[in-house]
Amino acid sequence: MSLYVMKFGGSSVGDIERMQRVAKRIADKQDEGHRCVVVVSAMGDTTDDLIDQAKLLNAQPPAREMDMLMTTGEQISVALLSIALHGIGREAVSYTGWQAGFRTDETHGRARINEIVPRRVLESLERGQIVIVAGFQGMTLSGEITTLGRGGSDTTAVALAAAIKADVCEIYTDVDGIYSTDPRIVKNARKLKEISYDEMLELANLGAAVLHPRAVEYAKQYQVKLVVRSSFNYNEGTVVKEEASMEQGVVVSGIAYDKNVARISILGVPDIPGVLAQVFGKLAGEGVDVDIIVQSGVQNGTADFSFTVALGELDRAKAVIDSLHSELPYREVTSEDNLVKVSIVGAGMVSHPGVAAKMFDVISREGVSIKMVSTSEIKVSCVVEAGNLQQIIQALHTAYDLDTEEQAYVGGPQDRR
Numbered sequence: 001m002s003l004y005v006m007k008f009g010g011s012s013v014g015d016i017e018r019m020q021r022v023a024k025r026i027a028d029k030q031d032e033g034h035r036c037v038v039v040v041s042a043m044g045d046t047t048d049d050l051i052d053q054a055k056l057l058n059a060q061p062p063a064r065e066m067d068m069l070m071t072t073g074e075q076i077s078v079a080l081l082s083i084a085l086h087g088i089g090r091e092a093v094s095y096t097g098w099q100a101g102f103r104t105d106e107t108h109g110r111a112r113i114n115e116i117v118p119r120r121v122l123e124s125l126e127r128g129q130i131v132i133v134a135g136f137q138g139m140t141l142s143g144e145i146t147t148l149g150r151g152g153s154d155t156t157a158v159a160l161a162a163a164i165k166a167d168v169c170e171i172y173t174d175v176d177g178i179y180s181t182d183p184r185i186v187k188n189a190r191k192l193k194e195i196s197y198d199e200m201l202e203l204a205n206l207g208a209a210v211l212h213p214r215a216v217e218y219a220k221q222y223q224v225k226l227v228v229r230s231s232f233n234y235n236e237g238t239v240v241k242e243e244a245s246m247e248q249g250v251v252v253s254g255i256a257y258d259k260n261v262a263r264i265s266i267l268g269v270p271d272i273p274g275v276l277a278q279v280f281g282k283l284a285g286e287g288v289d290v291d292i293i294v295q296s297g298v299q300n301g302t303a304d305f306s307f308t309v310a311l312g313e314l315d316r317a318k319a320v321i322d323s324l325h326s327e328l329p330y331r332e333v334t335s336e337d338n339l340v341k342v343s344i345v346g347a348g349m350v351s352h353p354g355v356a357a358k359m360f361d362v363i364s365r366e367g368v369s370i371k372m373v374s375t376s377e378i379k380v381s382c383v384v385e386a387g388n389l390q391q392i393i394q395a396l397h398t399a400y401d402l403d404t405e406e407q408a409y410v411g412g413p414q415d416r417r
């Protein structure tokens with residue numbers, strides 16, 4: 001007998017029929033002799049719909065009230081799922097995040113979990129009940145309701161799995177597992193049997209939205225074995241764990257892309273110590289997240305540098321740079337937004353030279369110029385023009401031997417965020 005945490009995303013419980021199917025799936029697991037704690041998201045697009053409604057009333061709704069509003073979505077799901085389980089003769093009990101013991105900090109809209117006190121969850125398990133916990137929510141010490149940030153139910157599931165020492169945390173979604181790349185872009189993308197936490201973390205951060213990055217961080221920190229699989233079929237999923245046993249010769253495991261990038265270049269900046277600290281300190285102070293930074297060589301006492309930010313932050317970032325002009329006499333600022341960041345990820349890169357060179361070669365053969373590059377031990381990212389995305393990813397996928405014979409299964413509406 002094992003203790004499972006099973007997490008079902010919004011599209012997996014998108015309507016009554018799917019809810020019923022999920023209940024059946026949980027009952028099957030119990031019949032196999034396992035104990036189950038279930039985490040669910042809000043049904044379908046509920047969270048988006050709630051946000052839209054709030055915005056109709058107020059363009060800038062207070063964060064505290066938004067948390068009150070958004071947490072209702074998950075409360076509906078847990079109650080309905082429990083009702084469905086009772087309907088098929090199972091003992092189940094639903095809990096809100098706070099009832100399940102999720103204590104968070106005070107940051108409405110993206111609270112962090114400080115502590116989980118899963119007393120009631122464990123007591124219910126003792127009684128033989130199936131426990132259903134609302135994803136993405138918690139409470140502060142002073143009793144305020146909080147949410148963990150969009151897509152946060154994955155984090156709820158993994159953190160709870162760690163807190164109750166579950167044997168496995170299964171993330172049920174609408175794709176069969178983690179793919180070598182987005183199956184909507186590359187038809188013969190390969191489903192990975194396993195992947196390491198570090199690789200998964202890179203992919204999640206780079207825009208492969210099947211798992212929330214914070215959930216992967218938790219899983220790594222507490223060594224929670226994760227399985228990502230479909231709620232629409234019984235195919236084997238992808239196991240995420242510490243060391244994935246690397247297939248012979250596999251250097252690159254996955255290719256991710258992110259369309260949410262814009263580049264800013266500051267040209268003719270005086271080359272004096274502290275300039276970078278000044279610019280990026282100011283951006284950080286204004287809450288602008290900077291990703292890739294590239295500085296060119298110094299000529300005639302001035303330097304150029306470029307960096308990327310999320311598309312939605314471009315205007316704000318430019319305003320910050322403008323505001324610096326009186327203190328920092330640069331020559332010019334340019335920006336570009338029709339870009340995409342393409343990244344290859346693989347733990348095998350460390351021991352294989354020439355991986356990045358091959359990527360540059362493949363991209364240049366597609367006639368695309370590379371605007372920026374950034375690397376880590378297990379990834380190489382290139383920022384290129386957005387127009388050629390599909391072509392580039394397909395070419396890289398083939399070049400790194402990731403193509404398979406099979407067509408990827410892509411079920412249901414996309415449960416990706």
Ligand code: ASP
Pocket residue numbers: 009010041042047048073135136149150151152153154417
């Ligand atoms: N319902 C929340 C959202 O849509 C949390 C989640 O689905 O993980 O972001």
Ligand code: MG
Pocket residue numbers: 009151154210415416417
């Ligand atoms: Mg999700």
